[in-house]
Structures are given as C-alpha cells and as structure tokens.
Amino acid sequence: MEPTASPPLPxxxxxxxxxxxxxxFPHLAAFLSAAHPDAPTSAEDLERLAAGRMLGETHRQLLALRGGEIVGLAETGVPRMDGHPGWLEVRIRTRSEEVGGALPGELLKLAEADAVAQGAGTLVSHVHEDWWEHDFLLARGYAEHDRMWNSTLNLQALDFTRFAGSQARVAAAGLTIQPLSELGGFGEVQQRRFYTLVATLLNDVPSTTPVSVWPFEVWQRRAGVKVLPEGVFIALAPNGEWVGLSELYLPIATRPGTLHNGLTGVLKPWRGQGIALALKLAAARAALERGFTHSRTGNHSINIPMLAVNERLGFVREGARATLRKEV
Structure with missing residues (x-):
C-alpha cells in the first residue's frame, strides 16, 4: 500500500x-479482525458495505501506516441504522500495542474533524461494551445512547417438538407460514409489497430513537438485491394479508455455518398469538435443511418481547454493543 502525500499525524x-x-479491503479486514478477534471482518463485508453506499454519500476511511502496515483507522460515514439528519458515525481502531498511547486520540480528532466539516451535529460510534474504545469515548464526551444484544442459536440443538402447542395455536387462528419463494416471483411489485411490510415493522421496533427506515430505492440496493426468498418466511392472515415476517438467509462470511437472523416482526393487530415464534421456527427449520448450523441476531435492549422469544428458543446472549453519542 502506497501512502498519500498527506502530512503525518501530529x-x-x-x-x-x-x-x-x-x-x-483485504488488508483492512485483517487489521480489523486482529483489533477485535471477537468481531471478525471479511473483505466481503467491506465490499458489501461499499456497494450499498449511495452516490455522494459521506464516507471516508483513512488508514495510518507504519512501514506499509496498518496501525490505525479513522473512519467517518453515514450510520446505517441511525441515519438521521445531521448524524454521522465515527470509528477509530488501532493495533493493540497502540491502545493507551497518543494515537487513538489523534485518530479521533481526525475523524471528528471530518464529520464536523461535513455538517454533522451529532456523532455516533458503535462499540462493544467490553472494548477499550467504549471507555475511551466515554472519557471524551460521548454518552451511551442505545445498546443491542447479540446472541447466537445452535440450530442443531433446537427441539422443535417443544413448540408444537404454539404452532398449533397459530394454525388454529387461520394463519399460515410460507417462504417468500412460494408467494410468487420477486420482481419489483413483490419487492415493494415486501418492503412495505419491512418498513412498517421497522417503524415499530422498540429503540431509543426510531429506526431510520431507508427509502425503497436505498433498501433495494442494500438489502433487496441480496434477499433469498427461500430464507424469508411470511405470516399470512386468512384473507391473504401479509402480517409478519422473519429473515434468515444471509450467511456470515466470518462465521462458517452461520446465518444472520435479520428482522422478525408481526403487525400490531396480530401480536400475542405466537406468530413471531412460529416464523422463527419455520426459518430455523429451513436453515437446517440448507446445511446451516447456527443463527445469529441482534436486538435492542428495550425490545423485551423479541428478547423473550429468542430466550425461549435458546439463543445465547453475548456482550452488549453500545451506540455512543456526542453532540458537536
């Protein structure tokens, strides 16, 4: 890697x-994975994020090199989950031997200055609560804004018979669970119908601030093109209305055999009938049939109903991922 003509850091x-x-990207992925082995990053992850950026979208990744090796990162961009007007995300990473030294502070100054120059009024950063960056940012004016729990389910250990009663209750209510692949082709008309349900459910996800829902064209670019209809399950009311969904189709490149469990939700009038549980069970069964062994998800800490569903299924909770926020 050849450095730019930029001056060295102070x-x-x-x-x-x-x-x-x-x-x-391959070098950056290796650096990020070494910085936090509990959250490995692949070049494919970085390519996917880059492909989802819109024309003119604010984003900068500045690498600090010593002898051609990456020792630090200062990144600024539009947060995917908290993309509110005036909000920008900053991310700093260093090699372990730089933690506690002066480099993290200089990288943070660089990232924050970039964000402010782009008009940011609010800075956010996403870190695990047990990472050094968490306390480092808290000591520099950031405060916890939100937190999410990551958790993993061993699909091979899931005893489907335990939930036979719940599934029977859903069926007795006249509801059916079907893969999206059996509901017609996934052209734009079907994509818009699916997106409408996704957007409605996202607007209702319990979180500290409302989830920033992407416009259809942005969703189509970032998520729609990757949807695998046989890995998405839809709950249908007796009249054919789509009233819930569960997404379990996206492989996690750095975790072999593991699928990312995306959005699971049910429209308000249909809640309290075990539909979310039935959706997750259908998706889990299909994932097993496709050869996957684990499902991994994340939930806002105040999303008590979905956390309860996951606990009932056997998801094992890990450390929290915090969203830290600072006004500038």
Missing part, C-alpha cells in the same frame, strides 16, 4: 496516511 513522524480504496 507527533507521529513515522506514520503516513492513506485514503482507503477497494484494493485495500
């Missing part, structure tokens, strides 16, 4: 700066 004459490009 106090670090041995460091050079590089504007990250797609060609650097």
């Amino acid at each position: 106090g670090f004459p041995d460091l050079q700066l590089l504007e990250c490009s797609a060609a650097d």
